[in-house]
Amino acid sequence: GAGVSQSPSNKVTEKGKDVELRCDPISGHTALYWYRQRLGQGLEFLIYFQGNSAPDKSGLPSDRFSAERTGESVSTLTIQRTQQEDSAVYLCASSASRDFWRVETQYFGPGTRLLVL
Amino acid sequence: AQKITQTQPGMFVQEKEAVTLDCTYDTSDPSYGLFWYKQPSSGEMIFLIYQGSYDQQNATEGRYSLNFQKARKSANLVISASQLGDSAMYFCAMREEMAGNQFYFGTGTSLTVIP
Numbered sequence: 001g002a003g004v005s006q007s008p009s010n011k012v013t014e015k016g017k018d019v020e021l022r023c024d025p026i027s028g029h030t031a032l033y034w035y036r037q038r039l040g041q042g043l044e045f046l047i048y049f050q051g052n053s054a055p056d057k058s059g060l061p062s063d064r065f066s067a068e069r070t071g072e073s074v075s076t077l078t079i080q081r082t083q084q085e086d087s088a089v090y091l092c093a094s095s096a097s098r099d100f101w102r103v104e105t106q107y108f109g110p111g112t113r114l115l116v117l
Numbered sequence: 118a119q120k121i122t123q124t125q126p127g128m129f130v131q132e133k134e135a136v137t138l139d140c141t142y143d144t145s146d147p148s149y150g151l152f153w154y155k156q157p158s159s160g161e162m163i164f165l166i167y168q169g170s171y172d173q174q175n176a177t178e179g180r181y182s183l184n185f186q187k188a189r190k191s192a193n194l195v196i197s198a199s200q201l202g203d204s205a206m207y208f209c210a211m212r213e214e215m216a217g218n219q220f221y222f223g224t225g226t227s228l229t230v231i232p
Binding site for chain 1: 123152154160161162164167208216219220221222223224225
């Protein structure tokens with residue numbers, strides 16, 4: 001497939017449990033982004049990777065959130081001890097070039113809908 | 118301060134009419150890019166149009182155009198000849214050269230096209 005994929009598409013979990021969300025970016029894309037979108041709200045930046053390093057983790061809401069990326073491929077967002085306020089859609093996006101002056105649109109995945117009961 | 122401000126939470130437009138969605142931004146970086154994305158009810162984010170801070174002309178892509186007023190720091194999206202399929206959330210976003218790959222998104226505008 002040519003697009004960004006995310007799994008699972010939906011996740012229902014109980015408060016206090018850990019969850020792992022997966023993102024497969026477009027092959028060859030060096031940059032990968034995670035966003036959170038609460039119901040009826042805009043996108044909240046969480047973290048981005050350039051390759052497998054994360055230059056900017058400033059958007060992670062708490063130390064319960066962490067993310068990893070293997071090389072320039074799969075990324076996993078982990079939420080530990082989930083809380084009800086973590087319920088949201090988690091969107092992943094990737095983009096291609098390191099050259100700022102290229103039109104580096106982000107290509108978004110379909111998102112993972114997380115519901116914490 | 119908010120990097121991107123979209124002041125219209127909801128807009129209505131008659132089919133075939135034009136509509137303008139507002140976006141203002143805040144940056145001290147002279148090199149930046151502005152983006153608009155569409156998010157239908159199905160949830161995917163669709164890239165619409167891009168404007169670079171040094172671009173001399175306003176960007177256009179089909180029925181979409183960007184009214185770029187640099188001094189005012191505004192980058193309004195104009196959709197001409199609205200169609201029912203244009204009903205969606207629209208997000209304005211910015212990328213600053215100093216900030217590397219980080220994108221800043223606004224809170225979005227919900228557009229409803231009325232038949």
